[in-house]
Amino acid sequence: TDFGFERVALAEKQARVDDVFRSVAKRYDLMNDLMSGGLHRAWKAQAIAMLRPSRTRPFRHLDVAGGTGDVAFRVLEAGGPQTSVTVLDINEAMLRVGAERAGARFDGRIDFVTGNAETLPLPDATFDAYTIAFGIRNVPRIELALQEARRVLKPGGRFLCLEFSKVDLPVLDKIYDAYSFHVIPRLGARVAGDAESYRYLVESIRKFPSPGLFAGMIEQAGFRHVTHRPLSGGIVAIHSGWKV
Ligand code: SAM
Numbered sequence: 129t130d131f132g133f134e135r136v137a138l139a140e141k142q143a144r145v146d147d148v149f150r151s152v153a154k155r156y157d158l159m160n161d162l163m164s165g166g167l168h169r170a171w172k173a174q175a176i177a178m179l180r181p182s183r184t185r186p187f188r189h190l191d192v193a194g195g196t197g198d199v200a201f202r203v204l205e206a207g208g209p210q211t212s213v214t215v216l217d218i219n220e221a222m223l224r225v226g227a228e229r230a231g232a233r234f235d236g237r238i239d240f241v242t243g244n245a246e247t248l249p250l251p252d253a254t255f256d257a258y259t260i261a262f263g264i265r266n267v268p269r270i271e272l273a274l275q276e277a278r279r280v281l282k283p284g285g286r287f288l289c290l291e292f293s294k295v296d297l298p299v300l301d302k303i304y305d306a307y308s309f310h311v312i313p314r315l316g317a318r319v320a321g322d323a324e325s326y327r328y329l330v331e332s333i334r335k336f337p338s339p340g341l342f343a344g345m346i347e348q349a350g351f352r353h354v355t356h357r358p359l360s361g362g363i364v365a366i367h368s369g370w371k372v
Contacts, residue, residue, distance in 0.1 A: 138268040142244075145266045146219055148325040149195070153221035155320040156196055157229075162315055163326075171364050172202055172261060175290045178366060179257055181207035189213045190255040190280060192245045192273070193263020197226030197238070199290075203259070204234050212237040214255075218244050246272040253282045261290040265336040274349035281371040287351055291342075292333040293358060293365035300361045308333070339365045 152159060160168050176199075181187045187207050191200045194215035203213050215238065217223050223240045230238050243249045245260065245267045258277045267273045277287050295301040308330045316326025337345065339356045342365075346354045351369030358365050 141268045142218070144328065148328055149219045150221045151322050151325055152316075152320050153196070153219070153225050156222065156225065157198070159315070159320055159326075160198075162319060163312055167360060167363075168198075168262075171290055171359055171366075172199055174359055175199070175259065175261065175288055175366055176202045176206050178368065179203065179206075179259070179286065179288055181211050181257070183208035184210075186210040187212070187257070188255045190216065190250070190258045192216050192248070192258065192260045192277070193218075193266065194240075194261075195219075195222040195226065195263070197229055197240075199259055199261045200226070200238055201230065201234075203257075204237055212239075214239050214241055214250070216241045216243050216245070216248065216250075218242065246276060248276045248280055250280050252279055254280050255285060256282060257286040257288065259288045259290070262292065264289055264291055265332050270337075270345060271349065274346060274351075278350050278371050283371055285371045287346070287367075287369040287371070289342075289346075289367040290364060291367070292336065293339050293362050296358065296362040300363075304363065339367070343367060 181189060181203050187210060189203050189211065191203065191213055194200055194217050197215055200213040200215045204211055215223065215226055220242050223242060227240050241249065245263065246269050258281055264270055264273060281287065295304045312330055313323040313327045317323035339358065343354050343356050346367055346369045352372045354369040356365050356367045
């Protein structure tokens with residue numbers, strides 16, 4: 129009996145996240161390039177290289193917290209004519225930018241769904257793979273998102289998560305801290321007119337569980353062969369698991 133306090137706190141967290149992304153949607157892609165010095169492209173490319181969508185067989189992919197479609201476009205480009213992707217995000221402003229960017233490029237092989245990672249409005253055992261890139265740390269109840277991921281995957285399906293992690297190199301960690309706390313909010317203020325949102329994002333990265341702990345949560349949700357791999361000195365990590 130938590131008298132509903134916890135429920136309110138969770139709803140507040142999600143509302144805060146929604147404000148952030150509504151406010152940055154239009155400038156999101158530009159900000160991503162500026163803040164990561166273009167590195168997010170290499171990180172996403174790494175995740176797609178691990179995923180290797182089939183070029184010859186049907187491949188149904190779900191990209192959760194898919195925002196403006198970046199990961200989805202890459203999956204479609206790497207896959208074959210029978211690859212299709214559902215982009216799901218809680219924020220319509222982000223999805224609208226995504227749909228605009230997609231245009232007519234992928235003729236019907238991409239669709240955009242508004243929904244919450246904690247309660248996916250999608251049937252069981254539907255997808256060959258599930259990705260979530262820089263999204264899971266925004267989800268208030270990570271355990272629920274992981275359970276839902278497992279539910280919508282087919283047996284044999286792959287879970288891949290790309291997320292900011294813990295920098296584990298001596299000098300890089302100092303540089304990274306200075307960059308996160310000073311440069312990013314300033315960039316946010318100048319380019320997106322919103323320092324507060326970017327301060328929030330930096331904090332959410334700090335609060336996210338360590339890679340070992342997060343791997344344990346993925347196992348708890350029932351995934352097997354769980355692995356994680358740091359990229360760029362641990363600035364980000366790719367976690368992988370299988371539904372067997
Ligand atoms: N995956 C994209 C990328 O890598 O460029 C977008 C990442 S963006 C940092 C985080 C996204 O998570 C936002 O678009 C936000 O709306 C979405 N999001 C936040 N909470 C969510 C939730 N509970 N369910 C689904 N999406 C959520």
